Amino acid sequence: MNGFMVEYSSVVFAALAMGSIGLVLGILIAVAAKIFKVESDSRAELVLELLPGANCGGCGKAGCADFAKAVASGELSPGQCPVSSRETVNAIAQALGIENNVSFRKCAVVLCGGDKNQTRNPILYNGVNDCRSASLISGGPKGCAYGCLGLGSCARTCPFGAIEIVNGLAVVHGELCVGCGKCVMACPRKLIKLVNADAQVHIYCSNPEKAPLKRQYCNVPCIGCRKCEKAFPDKFKVEGFRGTVDYDAPQLPTAEEAASVKCPAHCLLTAAEHLAVEHNDPDHENTKEIQ
Amino acid sequence: MSRYPFNISTFRGGIHPENDGKKLSKDVSIRTAPLFEYYNIALQQNIGAAPKWVVNVGDTVKKGQKIAEADGFVSAPLHAPTSGVVEKIEKCPGGMGICVETLVLKSDMLDEACEFYPRIDWKECAVEDLKQRIADCGIVGMGGAAFPTSVKLSVPPDKKITDLIINGAECEPYLTADHRLMLECPEKVLIGASIMGRILGIENVHIGVEMNKVDAIETLIEHNKPYNIDIIGLDVRYPQGAEKQIIYAVTKRKVPAGGLPMDAGAVVQNVATAVAIAEAVIEGKPLFERITTVTGEAVKTPGNWRLRIGTPLVKVLELAEGIVEEPAKIILGGPMMGFAQKSLNGSIQKNSGGLVLLPPSKVTQYSSSPCIRCGRCLNACPMNINPSYLGTVIENEKFDLAMNNNVMDCIECGACAYICPAHRPLVQHIRRAKAEIRSRMASQKQSVNKK
Incomplete structure (x- = not known):
């Protein structure tokens, strides 16, 4: 029994010692918390809670917390988060009681309509299956020096699986794209642009050269005819030999308006048409008409 | 002995x-090419700064006359290859598919020479x-x-x-x-x-x-x-x-x-x-012509020609009496280090040692497979670097590792890719890494300068 005898005095001493150390440190922490108090912005925390929390960095800030701070301080507006849905942006604006001025979500668009059937590619390419590598050899295996190479660097980079290569052309699935902008960096030809996700129509051509040159290797280039600009001068603009949709305009062109232009080069398309199989089908009437 | x-x-x-x-x-001994009607002289024919045109559209020039002067120390002037009229100076499509600044000289077929240097x-x-x-x-x-x-x-x-x-x-x-x-x-x-x-x-x-x-x-x-x-x-x-x-x-x-x-x-x-x-x-003769080999199994009569700078490649092909079969590859320069051409839009430049047209039978299409670690590329590499390892790390986009393994020393000769039994496009991987590392260095320098 002797082996189990406990000296109670030592237990009491230890308990007292630990207790008093704890008490002293506790008081110290309490005092320090009072003196060195950091004013935290409760508004920033509120915003952080509402943000998607993906820390993707698409806004240009170091992460969601940094973005929340910037929004709370008024440096950025809630709509500048590329990933947030419209509801989230509205909720943040409401919570902060501010007006939501940049309200649109962004979406990537590949400004090229030249798939395998529509373009002629004079180079026999047998190299690495990556656009950035391919573009180092004579500028890439495509007749058009500005068109989509279709080797899928953007599709592999996209963390949301929103880009697909269809018949040698990258196409964006708008409903999956969150506008993070990773594909923009991956494309060696700088074809991908982040635009207002509400934009229904785009001019799918990035080649600034003259129309006869483009026609040599592509059936669907923008020929700079200015038909769209004449019909809707505030919605389209043509610079040089290449037209673009004016994404900064107060009103974006609708699908009906685009159809009414009757683009002779078939490069003014809706996003859905760009995605559609018909467009890539050699038997499609558009294709036949051109050939 | x-x-x-x-x-x-x-x-x-x-x-x-x-x-x-x-x-x-x-x-085949060197033959001098006849005069052609047009010469397309590209502005940038040297490494370094492009020269500046000193003639205008409509000017009459003589053979050997200076048409562009050096702009800076690392630059070189250009001289007219024959006498004629400057028809236009504009961006014309080159052989690489991109438009390049070009002077189109319409020959007067007299080939009058200006006074050369003493x-x-x-x-x-x-x-x-x-x-x-x-x-x-x-x-x-x-x-x-x-x-x-x-x-x-x-x-x-x-x-x-x-x-x-x-x-x-x-x-x-x-x-x-x-x-x-x-x-x-x-x-x-x-x-x-x-x-x-x-x-x-x-x-x-x-x-x-x-x-x-x-x-x-x-x-x-x-x-x-x-x-x-x-x-x-x-x-x-x-x-x-x-x-x-x-x-x-x-x-x-x-x-x-x-x-x-x-x-x-x-x-x-x-x-x-x-x-x-x-x-x-x-x-006292300025550089306006050079010897170029026009060859390859796809051309009818291969040969060596004294060609003027700016001779369109289409005309060069006519000298070789055309093609016997549709070429799979058109290369300006040698097949190992030359520049693949997308079309015959280009013209002879100061550094064009050859125009090679290869038929499909000579351009076998391989599909590459994983490295089998045979080490033949290591034996072939004249710079003593490790192409197989570099290829693997670059495929996985580990450019820092590639840089630490001396990827920048590669001379892009293509010996490793030629010898590789798995047909790995090693040089292309290395070129990708070099381009990527160079752009990273440039942006780093830029951000340092900003600070």
């Missing part, structure tokens, strides 16, 4: 293609005059790099040059332009070499020629008496004519990693450059 009256040297590594295609054109007695005159003449005549490295020769011959005072090497290796398959040049103008090669030796103030002038051109070596030795130049046979091995490799083969000195040939005390110049220098000095 060797069976030849000269030494045979080489470097470590390299490959030799079994059928190097030289037999197609090596026995002749210089190269043995007596001042060294500075010789250098100035080389710069005035727009001479650039005609082996392929197109680096302004006058710059290469201006050695900074802290570097000591002991050897000048004239590169007659012509290790590229199919090309025979330098071979014919050495056979037909040995005097000019030797004079050009001596002039450069005089400019650099050195005695050790070597001419390195691969052993598949023994006739050229013999011709050079025959004419060598008054010049006393060291003529060296080099093993038949690609890339024998690469700058760092030929320096090692000839002097047994290595160029330090990231360094220039002058760090190893050597200057390398191509034989075609030597001939251009000789013509510039003793005839």
